[in-house]
Each structure stands twice: as C-alpha cells, then as structure tokens.
Amino acid sequence: MIYLALSPIPPGLLYHLSRNLYVSLTNTAIGLPLITSRGPNFKMPESSEFTYLTDNSTPTSSEIISSVNMLWESDEFEKTSLTFAGAGDPLLQLPTLLETVKGLKETNPDKNISFRVNTNGLFSNPTSICSQLxxxxxxxxxxALNYDNENDYNKHMLPPPPLNFETVCEFIRTFVDEEFKVTITCVDNGLCKVEKVREFAKEMGVNEFKVRSYSP
Structure with a gap:
C-alpha cells in the first residue's frame, strides 16, 4: 500500500507532549471524557498544538500513517513511540488503530516502535480487544480509573448502562492477566481518594500508577 504525504496535516489529528507524538482517532468518549475529568479550566499546553478533530471527523489509517511519517522525518519528535489518545476513546476506532500500527511498522521496518493506548476501559469485550492489540x-x-468503588465511579465517571465500575475493573484485570504494561491514572479532583485508588490498583495487579492534576 502507498501512503501519500499530507500537507498540511489535518487539524486535530496529531499533537505532542515534549517530543512524544499522540494520535487522535475520535472526539467521542464513553462516559466522562478524560480531558473533561481534568476540570473545567483544564487545557492542554499550547505548545502541544492539541485541537479537537474537525467536525467530529474520524481520520483514516492512511491519513495517520502519512502524517506521522512526515513528522518523523524531522529530528523534532521521538521516533520509537506513539500514543493513541485524544479527546475521545481510541478503542472506539479499533480497526483504524490496528491498521495504523500495521502500516507504521511496514513503512518503518528499521524502527522498534512501541505503541500505547489511553482509554476509560469501558468496554464489555476486553478479551477480544486485548487479543487484537x-x-x-x-x-x-x-x-483512567479515578475512584475505588462502584458508587463514586458510577456517579462521577458517568458510564452509560449497562457499563459500570465492574466493567472497567474487568477490563483492567484482563490486561493484567495477559501481561500488558498497565498504567492506572487518577485525577486528584478533591472527590476521589487517591491513595485508596492506588491500593485498589495494586490489588488488581497494577504496579504503575499516575496522579493527574485537576484544574477547578
């Protein structure tokens, strides 16, 4: 397959934190979007060049592959890692995500690229998702977990029924059992009990835990 270079890169498709590139696959989230969970005054750093995807568009794998490779031609960005994140949940566009990974490997055979996915984990088929990844x-x-119990999680993370706290817990356990590198993130918003979430993550077998700031 031939991937044509795009110039300029479609708005909202890529952004960066330091030298690390991030891909936005959708503006749509399940439950409370991760960006919203950071508080009403939270904004991505201006230097990141983050914007929402235009008109709720969903980019194609060809667009992403061409855009990433174009930026990787410079020395400005780290060329061995890529994170699927953005305003929405990238797992809602799983086929595009997988096609993108395949295409980037094919067009960069000399690079040992590591890929990461940021998600709310509100999916009822974690075994299938895990297997495909x-x-x-x-x-x-x-x-993103944020709470250590069903009442608080369901109240504040807004999972659409029948998805709930147990859904994300099962998602996490599935990936832990399959020996993924699993990171739990928690926003210190004054409502959650950060240390209890940390301990709950450890009970599920997760060793990497990150606390995110909140902007009231």
Whole structure:
C-alpha cells in the first residue's frame, strides 16, 4: 500500500507532549471524557498544538500513517513511540488503530516502535480487544480509573448502562492477566481518594500508577 504525504496535516489529528507524538482517532468518549475529568479550566499546553478533530471527523489509517511519517522525518519528535489518545476513546476506532500500527511498522521496518493506548476501559469485550492489540504487538495501555468503588465511579465517571465500575475493573484485570504494561491514572479532583485508588490498583495487579492534576 502507498501512503501519500499530507500537507498540511489535518487539524486535530496529531499533537505532542515534549517530543512524544499522540494520535487522535475520535472526539467521542464513553462516559466522562478524560480531558473533561481534568476540570473545567483544564487545557492542554499550547505548545502541544492539541485541537479537537474537525467536525467530529474520524481520520483514516492512511491519513495517520502519512502524517506521522512526515513528522518523523524531522529530528523534532521521538521516533520509537506513539500514543493513541485524544479527546475521545481510541478503542472506539479499533480497526483504524490496528491498521495504523500495521502500516507504521511496514513503512518503518528499521524502527522498534512501541505503541500505547489511553482509554476509560469501558468496554464489555476486553478479551477480544486485548487479543487484537496483543496480536499486533501492542502491549501498553493506560486506563483512567479515578475512584475505588462502584458508587463514586458510577456517579462521577458517568458510564452509560449497562457499563459500570465492574466493567472497567474487568477490563483492567484482563490486561493484567495477559501481561500488558498497565498504567492506572487518577485525577486528584478533591472527590476521589487517591491513595485508596492506588491500593485498589495494586490489588488488581497494577504496579504503575499516575496522579493527574485537576484544574477547578
């Protein structure tokens, strides 16, 4: 397959934190969007060049591959890692995500690229998702949890029924059992009990835990 270079890159498709590139696959989230969970005054750093995807568009794998490779031609960005994140949940566009990974590997055979996915983990088919990611050599995932109990999680993370607190817990356990590098993130918003979430993550077998700031 031939990937044509795009110039300029479609708005909202890529952004960066330091030298690390991030891909936005959708503006749509399940439950409370990760960006919204950071508080009403939270903004991505201006230097990141983050914007929402135009008109709620969903980019194609060809667009992403061409855009990433174009930026990787410079020395400005880290060329060995890529994170699927953005305003929405990238796992809602899983086929595009997998096609992108495959295409980037094909067009960069000399690079040992590591891929990570940021998600709310509100999916009822974690075994299938895990299997598909694993078969494409994606082994790192970050899951936003924020609360250590069903009442608080369901109240504040707004999972649409029948998805709930147990859904995300089962998602996390599935990826831990499959020996993924699992990171749990928690926003210190004054409502959650950060240390209890940390301990709950450890009970599920997660060793990497990150606390996110809140902007009231």
């Amino acid at each position: 694993k078969s494409n050599e994606i082994n790192s995932i970050s899951v």
